[in-house]
Amino acid sequence: MLQISNKTSIPMSEIEMTAIRSSGAGGQNVNKVASAIQLRFDINASSMSPIHKSRLLKMRDRRISKDGVIVIKAQSHRSQEQNREDALNRLQKLLKSATVSRPKRKPTKPSRRAKRKRVDQKKQRGQLKASRKNVKMPD
Numbered sequence: 001m002l003q004i005s006n007k008t009s010i011p012m013s014e015i016e017m018t019a020i021r022s023s024g025a026g027g028q029n030v031n032k033v034a035s036a037i038q039l040r041f042d043i044n045a046s047s048m049s050p051i052h053k054s055r056l057l058k059m060r061d062r063r064i065s066k067d068g069v070i071v072i073k074a075q076s077h078r079s080q081e082q083n084r085e086d087a088l089n090r091l092q093k094l095l096k097s098a099t100v101s102r103p104k105r106k107p108t109k110p111s112r113r114a115k116r117k118r119v120d121q122k123k124q125r126g127q128l129k130a131s132r133k134n135v136k137m138p139d
Contacts, residue, residue, distance in 0.1 A: 004090060004095045014047065015042040015091070017084060022075040036075035039087040043068040048095075056099040063094070070094065 002010045022036035043056050043064070057068055064070050072094075074087035110118075 002095075004092060004097050005060065008048065008052070008095075008099055010041075010046060010048065010095070014041065014045070015088075019080055020073075021108055035078060035080045035083060036073060037080065037083040037087045039070075039072040039074070039091055041070040041072075041091060043070065052095075052098050056095070059098065061094070 002012065002015065004010060015049040016039070018038050018040075019034035020038050021034050022038045043053055044067075046053070048056075056064065056070075063072055070091065072090050074088050074090065077083045077086060
């Protein structure tokens, strides 16, 4: 089970992990050892709540495909086990961000003093422009 929050967890059977060859410069193990991990998680087929599913699908994240499949490639470590842990941690972090509900925004309005100050400044500016307009420029 992958624990997302106190109430939410995902069974490991819903997460598909495959070992693939790591890209980039290698050494003696290059083209021989599949140490990178590709993790795939289908949002629509998961046992998450519909609210969390819709939040995940609305996210603008390049790791989420149009079909609703999260694809994470972990290849930063040399061992397959460390890459597996890294991929699961990254999935957990992504899913956790969808479970956090943000407080509703309360629209604010300017105070009476702020409104009066703004109007007074506009009046002063208007008077300054009017006084400059009336003054004749010498030829």
